[in-house]
Amino acid sequence: MSAFTEANRKAFNDLSATYNTKPWQHKLSQQVSDALQQRREWLGVAWTKPNADDDDDKSRDVRLLDYACGTGAITKALGPSVTTIRGIDISESMVAKYNEAALSSGLTSEQAHAVVGDLFAAQVAPQISGPEFQLFDIAVIGLGFHHFEDPALAIKRLAERLKPETGVLVIIDFLPFADEVAREQHQHQHQHSHENPDGVAGRSSEMAHTIKHTGFTRAEMEKMFADGGMEGFGWNVLNEPAVMEMESGRKERKIFIAKGRRSATAWGKLRGWFGGLQEAMGGQMGMMMRADGRFTE
Ligand SMILES: C[S@@+](CC[C@H](N)C(=O)[O-])C[C@H]1O[C@@H](n2cnc3c(N)ncnc32)[C@H](O)[C@@H]1O
Structure with a gap:
């Protein structure tokens, strides 16, 4: 784990006891939750329909990856629209809080469960490499991206963990706030040199x-999505600030x-193009493409 990621792990371990306990934190979580729920259709996921007449629809597994899940704000917001949720966070204290909250809200660990992990490490750990952590319908990063x-x-x-062609990646984060951080860092240096000789800084x-x-x-964001193999970029800024x-x-x-949305693989795109071409030519091409991608006469 890099020194920077380790600093995040420590800071969020320390914060976990008070995370989402203050009125402004509740308000922010609610704001994000309302915004996601209001945009359910716009997000373009084939959500569960618990009251559907069709039994196939009721039994369909809709999988959410809550990445950098913290105590589970995104899981709470989208939980009713999906069937299986997996959380990942680098902070073991956040993961413990997430799992406590999921169990106490009546979800089984099969339905919702988080593990400690870092998808961006040079070597991704085995506990987040198995099939349980692949092929998600939607992956969301709530206020963790920065x-x-x-x-x-x-x-x-994250794109690699989505279902090809249909899996959706959603990132909720902040527009640029560089001025504010520069001001804080300046104050931090000031504290170190004058008021705070032991180097203990304030929380912010x-x-x-x-x-x-x-x-x-x-x-x-649009460039990073495109470079990451995503299509159908969409963007919304909430009216009310955090x-x-x-x-x-x-x-x-x-x-x-x-x-x-995760692009079809290069192979999937080629297959779509070739299938359409073959149909258009009424099978006159004299050869067929097999499921494994080879050509037969
Ligand atoms: C501001 S909190 C957001 C938590 C939650 N998603 C929410 O909306 O309340 C950011 C979270 O990102 C996690 N985090 C930071 N870097 C990470 C990484 N590389 N991989 C996984 N989680 C990470 C932190 O431990 C923390 O729980």
Whole structure:
């Protein structure tokens, strides 16, 4: 684990006891939850329909990956629309809180369960490499993206965990907030040199060193989605800003929701093109493409 990811792990382990306990934190989670629920159709996932007449629909497995799940805000928001949820987070304390909350809300560990892991490590751990952590209908990162060391790699690695052609990646994060972080880092240095000789900084300054990216523009997100093999990019900015009551003061940030669908594999695209061509020529091409991609006479 890189030093930066380790700093995140430690900081979120420390935060886990109080995470989502303050009124502003509840409000922010609710804001994100409402925004996702209002955009259910726009997200373009084949959600569960628990009251459907069709038995096939009721038994369909709809799989959510809640990446950087924390205590489970995204799981709570989208849980009723899916059947199976897996969470991943680098903080073992956050994962413990997530699993406690899932069990106490009546979900079995088969329905919702989180594990400690880092999908962006050089060597991805076996506990997140098996079939249980593949082929998701939707993967969501709720307010974790700006804490990642390499966001472009994050999109690529998450895209690989989606169902080809239909799996949707959703990122909820902040528009650029560089000015605010520069101000905080300046205050942090000031504390070190004057008021705080032992180097113990206030909470918000502690969190500033867990942030590598001070928000993202639409153009940056769109490029990262395309480079990561995603299609159908979509973008929404919430009207109401996020309000955070940190120890260093009140902060306002604008929240965006970005989405994209995993492209068909290069092979899948070729098959689609070739199938259409063959049909158009009424089978006159004299050879057939087999399921394994070889050609037969
Ligand atoms: C601001 S919290 C968001 C938690 C939750 N998604 C929510 O909406 O409340 C960010 C989370 O990202 C996790 N995190 C940071 N870097 C990570 C990484 N490389 N892989 C997995 N989780 C990570 C942290 O441990 C933390 O729980």
